[in-house]
Amino acid sequence: MLLAIDIGNTNIHVGAFDSKKLLSSFYIGTDHTRSGDEYAITLKTLIEGNNHALADFEGAIVGSVCPSITPKIQYAVKKLMGVPVSVVGPGIKTGYPIKIDNPSELGADIVANTAGAIDQGGSPVIVIDFGTATTISAVDKNKAFAGCYIMPGIQMSLDSLNKTGLLPSVIADESFPVLAKNSQDSMKSGVIFGQVMAVEGFVQTYISELDLPEKTPVIVTGGFAPMLLTYFRLKVKHIEDLTLKGLNVIYNTNKKKIK
Numbered sequence: 671m672l673l674a675i676d677i678g679n680t681n682i683h684v685g686a687f688d689s690k691k692l693l694s695s696f697y698i699g700t701d702h703t704r705s706g707d708e709y710a711i712t713l714k715t716l717i718e719g720n721n722h723a724l725a726d727f728e729g730a731i732v733g734s735v736c737p738s739i740t741p742k743i744q745y746a747v748k749k750l751m752g753v754p755v756s757v758v759g760p761g762i763k764t765g766y767p768i769k770i771d772n773p774s775e776l777g778a779d780i781v782a783n784t785a786g787a788i789d790q791g792g793s794p795v796i797v798i799d800f801g802t803a804t805t806i807s808a809v810d811k812n813k814a815f816a817g818c819y820i821m822p823g824i825q826m827s828l829d830s831l832n833k834t835g836l837l838p839s840v841i842a843d844e845s846f847p848v849l850a851k852n853s854q855d856s857m858k859s860g861v862i863f864g865q866v867m868a869v870e871g872f873v874q875t876y877i878s879e880l881d882l883p884e885k886t887p888v889i890v891t892g893g894f895a896p897m898l899l900t901y902f903r904l905k906v907k908h909i910e911d912l913t914l915k916g917l918n919v920i921y922n923t924n925k926k927k928i929k
Contacts, residue, residue: 671726673717673751674917675743676779677734679802681893682743684713685914686722692911692918694720702738706745713746727751731921733758733778733913756921758782765923766793767814776815779913780807784815785923786916787889790909794882796873798906799913800892802826806869808876816880819872824894827861844897866901873904 671693676683678700685695696716698709717724730747732755734740744755756762758778765785768776779799784807787797793813799805803826806819822830824842832839838853846858873888888904891912899908909915 671722671728672918672921673727673730673747673753674914674921675730675732675734675747676782676913676917677732677736677739677743678779679735682739683911683914684716685911685918686717686720686727687914687918690915690918692914694722695911695914696720700736700739702736704742706742706749709742710746710749714750717750724751727753729753729756729921729925731756731758731917733782733917733920735777735779756924758917758920762920763923763927764815764920766809767812769810769814769816770818776818777805780805780818782913782916782920783807783891784809784916785919786909786912786914788813789915789919790889790912791887791907794880794886796876796882796886796888797912798869798888798890798892798895800824800865800890800894800898804865804869804892804894806872806876808880808882810880811882817876821865821868824861824865827865828857831857831861842894842897862898863901866898870902870904 672687674685682698682700686693698712747755758781760774783797783799787795793809794811795809797807803823804821808816810816828840831837840854840857846855850856850859888906890906890908
Protein backbone atom coordinates (compact mmCIF):
# COMPACT_ATOMS: atom_id res chain seq x y z
CA MET A 671 0.00 0.00 0.00
CA LEU A 672 0.97 3.62 -0.54
CA LEU A 673 0.39 6.62 1.70
CA ALA A 674 -0.12 9.79 -0.38
CA ILE A 675 0.02 13.12 1.46
CA ASP A 676 -1.02 16.48 -0.01
CA ILE A 677 0.12 19.30 2.30
CA GLY A 678 -1.97 22.38 1.59
CA ASN A 679 -2.21 25.80 3.18
CA THR A 680 -5.43 24.93 5.03
CA ASN A 681 -5.50 21.13 5.28
CA ILE A 682 -3.26 18.11 4.88
CA HIS A 683 -5.12 15.55 2.75
CA VAL A 684 -3.99 11.95 3.24
CA GLY A 685 -4.94 8.93 1.14
CA ALA A 686 -4.23 5.19 1.32
CA PHE A 687 -3.84 3.44 -2.04
CA ASP A 688 -3.78 -0.20 -3.06
CA SER A 689 -2.35 0.00 -6.58
CA LYS A 690 -4.56 2.63 -8.32
CA LYS A 691 -7.49 2.25 -5.92
CA LEU A 692 -7.98 4.91 -3.26
CA LEU A 693 -9.11 2.93 -0.23
CA SER A 694 -9.65 5.82 2.17
CA SER A 695 -8.74 9.43 2.78
CA PHE A 696 -8.85 11.91 5.63
CA TYR A 697 -7.85 15.48 6.51
CA ILE A 698 -5.56 16.97 9.14
CA GLY A 699 -5.57 20.71 9.78
CA THR A 700 -2.35 22.40 8.65
CA ASP A 701 -0.73 23.71 11.83
CA HIS A 702 2.75 25.24 11.71
CA THR A 703 3.09 24.99 15.50
CA ARG A 704 2.78 21.19 15.57
CA SER A 705 5.90 19.06 15.92
CA GLY A 706 6.72 15.99 13.88
CA ASP A 707 5.86 13.79 16.87
CA GLU A 708 2.44 15.42 17.16
CA TYR A 709 1.76 14.82 13.48
CA ALA A 710 2.88 11.20 13.99
CA ILE A 711 0.31 10.67 16.74
CA THR A 712 -2.48 12.13 14.58
CA LEU A 713 -1.46 10.13 11.52
CA LYS A 714 -1.33 6.89 13.49
CA THR A 715 -4.76 7.49 15.00
CA LEU A 716 -6.41 8.30 11.67
CA ILE A 717 -4.65 5.57 9.65
CA GLU A 718 -5.65 2.90 12.17
CA GLY A 719 -9.10 4.48 12.50
CA ASN A 720 -9.56 3.82 8.79
CA ASN A 721 -8.77 0.13 9.38
CA HIS A 722 -5.24 0.16 7.94
CA ALA A 723 -2.20 -1.35 9.60
CA LEU A 724 0.98 0.72 9.57
CA ALA A 725 2.96 -2.37 8.54
CA ASP A 726 0.92 -2.68 5.32
CA PHE A 727 2.45 0.45 3.76
CA GLU A 728 5.46 -0.01 1.49
CA GLY A 729 6.05 3.65 0.71
CA ALA A 730 4.82 7.22 0.93
CA ILE A 731 4.81 10.30 -1.27
CA VAL A 732 4.40 13.91 -0.23
CA GLY A 733 3.33 16.89 -2.30
CA SER A 734 3.59 20.14 -0.37
CA VAL A 735 3.02 23.88 -0.77
CA CYS A 736 4.15 24.43 2.84
CA PRO A 737 7.94 23.85 3.00
CA SER A 738 8.08 24.27 6.78
CA ILE A 739 5.60 21.39 7.29
CA THR A 740 7.21 18.95 4.84
CA PRO A 741 10.11 17.73 7.04
CA LYS A 742 7.73 17.23 9.98
CA ILE A 743 5.50 14.97 7.89
CA GLN A 744 8.53 13.10 6.52
CA TYR A 745 9.74 12.55 10.07
CA ALA A 746 6.29 11.38 11.21
CA VAL A 747 5.91 8.85 8.39
CA LYS A 748 9.41 7.44 8.81
CA LYS A 749 8.91 7.15 12.56
CA LEU A 750 5.61 5.31 12.14
CA MET A 751 6.37 3.11 9.14
CA GLY A 752 10.08 3.18 8.38
CA VAL A 753 9.35 3.41 4.64
CA PRO A 754 10.89 5.63 1.93
CA VAL A 755 9.17 9.03 1.66
CA SER A 756 9.33 10.64 -1.78
CA VAL A 757 8.75 14.38 -2.09
CA VAL A 758 7.48 15.98 -5.28
CA GLY A 759 10.13 18.43 -6.44
CA PRO A 760 13.32 18.69 -8.48
CA GLY A 761 14.67 15.28 -9.45
CA ILE A 762 11.37 13.43 -9.41
CA LYS A 763 9.84 12.25 -12.69
CA THR A 764 6.40 13.68 -13.37
CA GLY A 765 5.67 11.63 -16.48
CA TYR A 766 5.23 14.73 -18.65
CA PRO A 767 7.36 17.74 -19.74
CA ILE A 768 6.84 21.07 -17.97
CA LYS A 769 7.19 23.93 -20.44
CA ILE A 770 7.44 27.00 -18.18
CA ASP A 771 10.29 29.39 -17.41
CA ASN A 772 11.36 27.57 -14.24
CA PRO A 773 9.77 24.14 -13.75
CA SER A 774 11.03 23.97 -10.15
CA GLU A 775 8.66 26.83 -9.27
CA LEU A 776 5.56 24.82 -10.15
CA GLY A 777 3.59 23.91 -7.03
CA ALA A 778 3.49 20.25 -6.06
CA ASP A 779 -0.32 20.33 -6.01
CA ILE A 780 -0.41 21.52 -9.63
CA VAL A 781 2.21 18.92 -10.61
CA ALA A 782 0.10 16.17 -9.03
CA ASN A 783 -3.20 17.44 -10.43
CA THR A 784 -1.69 17.43 -13.91
CA ALA A 785 -0.34 13.89 -13.54
CA GLY A 786 -3.73 12.73 -12.29
CA ALA A 787 -5.63 14.45 -15.10
CA ILE A 788 -3.39 13.00 -17.81
CA ASP A 789 -3.76 9.55 -16.25
CA GLN A 790 -7.55 9.92 -16.12
CA GLY A 791 -8.11 11.26 -19.62
CA GLY A 792 -4.95 11.92 -21.62
CA SER A 793 -4.26 15.24 -23.32
CA PRO A 794 -5.02 17.97 -24.11
CA VAL A 795 -6.79 18.79 -20.88
CA ILE A 796 -7.50 21.80 -18.68
CA VAL A 797 -7.43 21.31 -14.91
CA ILE A 798 -9.09 23.61 -12.37
CA ASP A 799 -8.47 23.26 -8.65
CA PHE A 800 -10.80 25.23 -6.37
CA GLY A 801 -8.83 25.24 -3.13
CA THR A 802 -7.33 27.91 -0.89
CA ALA A 803 -6.24 29.44 -4.20
CA THR A 804 -7.90 28.69 -7.54
CA THR A 805 -5.54 27.34 -10.20
CA ILE A 806 -6.32 26.83 -13.89
CA SER A 807 -3.71 24.70 -15.66
CA ALA A 808 -3.35 23.63 -19.28
CA VAL A 809 -1.83 20.51 -20.85
CA ASP A 810 -1.26 20.81 -24.60
CA LYS A 811 -1.74 18.32 -27.43
CA ASN A 812 1.73 16.87 -26.82
CA LYS A 813 1.04 16.03 -23.16
CA ALA A 814 3.18 18.95 -21.97
CA PHE A 815 2.28 21.28 -19.11
CA ALA A 816 1.86 24.60 -20.93
CA GLY A 817 0.99 27.12 -18.23
CA CYS A 818 -1.16 28.05 -15.25
CA TYR A 819 -3.32 30.89 -13.99
CA ILE A 820 -3.51 31.45 -10.22
CA MET A 821 -6.16 33.58 -8.54
CA PRO A 822 -7.42 34.01 -4.96
CA GLY A 823 -9.70 31.18 -3.87
CA ILE A 824 -13.33 31.61 -2.88
CA GLN A 825 -12.88 31.90 0.89
CA MET A 826 -9.72 33.97 0.46
CA SER A 827 -11.67 36.41 -1.71
CA LEU A 828 -14.51 36.65 0.80
CA ASP A 829 -12.04 37.25 3.63
CA SER A 830 -10.39 40.06 1.67
CA LEU A 831 -13.76 41.81 1.24
CA ASN A 832 -14.31 41.67 5.00
CA LYS A 833 -11.11 43.70 5.47
CA THR A 834 -12.86 46.77 4.06
CA GLY A 835 -14.43 47.34 7.48
CA LEU A 836 -18.03 47.79 6.34
CA LEU A 837 -18.63 44.35 4.84
CA PRO A 838 -19.40 41.38 7.12
CA SER A 839 -17.44 38.19 7.65
CA VAL A 840 -18.87 35.51 5.35
CA ILE A 841 -18.23 31.76 5.09
CA ALA A 842 -18.60 30.27 1.62
CA ASP A 843 -21.49 27.84 1.25
CA GLU A 844 -24.20 26.96 -1.25
CA SER A 845 -26.93 29.15 0.29
CA PHE A 846 -26.93 32.17 -2.02
CA PRO A 847 -29.40 33.49 -4.62
CA VAL A 848 -28.65 34.37 -8.22
CA LEU A 849 -29.88 37.90 -7.57
CA ALA A 850 -28.57 38.95 -4.16
CA LYS A 851 -30.42 41.51 -2.00
CA ASN A 852 -28.23 41.80 1.10
CA SER A 853 -24.54 42.22 1.84
CA GLN A 854 -23.74 38.60 2.70
CA ASP A 855 -25.53 37.17 -0.33
CA SER A 856 -24.02 39.86 -2.55
CA MET A 857 -20.53 38.91 -1.42
CA LYS A 858 -21.09 35.17 -1.88
CA SER A 859 -22.81 35.57 -5.24
CA GLY A 860 -20.21 38.03 -6.49
CA VAL A 861 -17.26 35.86 -5.53
CA ILE A 862 -18.72 32.49 -6.55
CA PHE A 863 -20.25 33.57 -9.86
CA GLY A 864 -17.16 35.69 -10.46
CA GLN A 865 -14.97 32.60 -10.09
CA VAL A 866 -17.09 30.62 -12.55
CA MET A 867 -17.06 33.40 -15.14
CA ALA A 868 -13.34 34.03 -14.73
CA VAL A 869 -12.49 30.35 -15.06
CA GLU A 870 -14.64 29.98 -18.18
CA GLY A 871 -12.80 32.96 -19.67
CA PHE A 872 -9.41 31.44 -18.84
CA VAL A 873 -10.46 28.16 -20.46
CA GLN A 874 -11.36 29.94 -23.68
CA THR A 875 -8.05 31.80 -23.60
CA TYR A 876 -6.15 28.51 -23.34
CA ILE A 877 -8.15 27.02 -26.20
CA SER A 878 -7.35 30.02 -28.38
CA GLU A 879 -3.70 30.53 -27.42
CA LEU A 880 -2.73 26.84 -27.52
CA ASP A 881 -4.92 25.99 -30.53
CA LEU A 882 -6.77 23.33 -28.58
CA PRO A 883 -10.01 21.66 -29.71
CA GLU A 884 -13.16 23.51 -28.63
CA LYS A 885 -14.23 20.40 -26.72
CA THR A 886 -10.98 20.00 -24.81
CA PRO A 887 -11.83 18.17 -21.55
CA VAL A 888 -12.08 20.40 -18.49
CA ILE A 889 -11.52 18.69 -15.13
CA VAL A 890 -12.44 20.40 -11.86
CA THR A 891 -11.37 19.37 -8.36
CA GLY A 892 -10.79 20.89 -4.93
CA GLY A 893 -12.87 21.52 -1.84
CA PHE A 894 -15.02 24.28 -3.34
CA ALA A 895 -15.69 22.49 -6.64
CA PRO A 896 -19.01 20.81 -5.68
CA MET A 897 -20.78 24.10 -4.98
CA LEU A 898 -19.84 25.44 -8.42
CA LEU A 899 -20.68 22.53 -10.70
CA THR A 900 -24.27 23.55 -11.54
CA TYR A 901 -23.23 27.05 -12.57
CA PHE A 902 -20.81 26.21 -15.37
CA ARG A 903 -22.02 26.82 -18.91
CA LEU A 904 -19.21 24.72 -20.35
CA LYS A 905 -19.02 20.97 -19.81
CA VAL A 906 -16.77 20.00 -16.90
CA LYS A 907 -15.86 16.70 -15.25
CA HIS A 908 -15.59 16.66 -11.47
CA ILE A 909 -12.88 14.32 -10.10
CA GLU A 910 -12.63 14.09 -6.34
CA ASP A 911 -9.21 13.54 -4.72
CA LEU A 912 -7.41 14.36 -7.98
CA THR A 913 -4.28 15.58 -6.20
CA LEU A 914 -3.96 12.35 -4.22
CA LYS A 915 -4.55 10.29 -7.36
CA GLY A 916 -1.86 12.29 -9.14
CA LEU A 917 0.58 11.69 -6.28
CA ASN A 918 -0.10 7.97 -6.65
CA VAL A 919 0.66 8.19 -10.39
CA ILE A 920 3.93 10.05 -9.73
CA TYR A 921 4.99 7.53 -7.08
CA ASN A 922 4.41 4.63 -9.49
CA THR A 923 6.32 6.50 -12.23
CA ASN A 924 9.32 6.68 -9.87
CA LYS A 925 8.83 3.34 -8.11
CA LYS A 926 11.89 1.56 -9.49
CA LYS A 927 14.10 4.54 -8.65
CA ILE A 928 12.66 4.76 -5.11
CA LYS A 929 13.37 1.14 -4.35
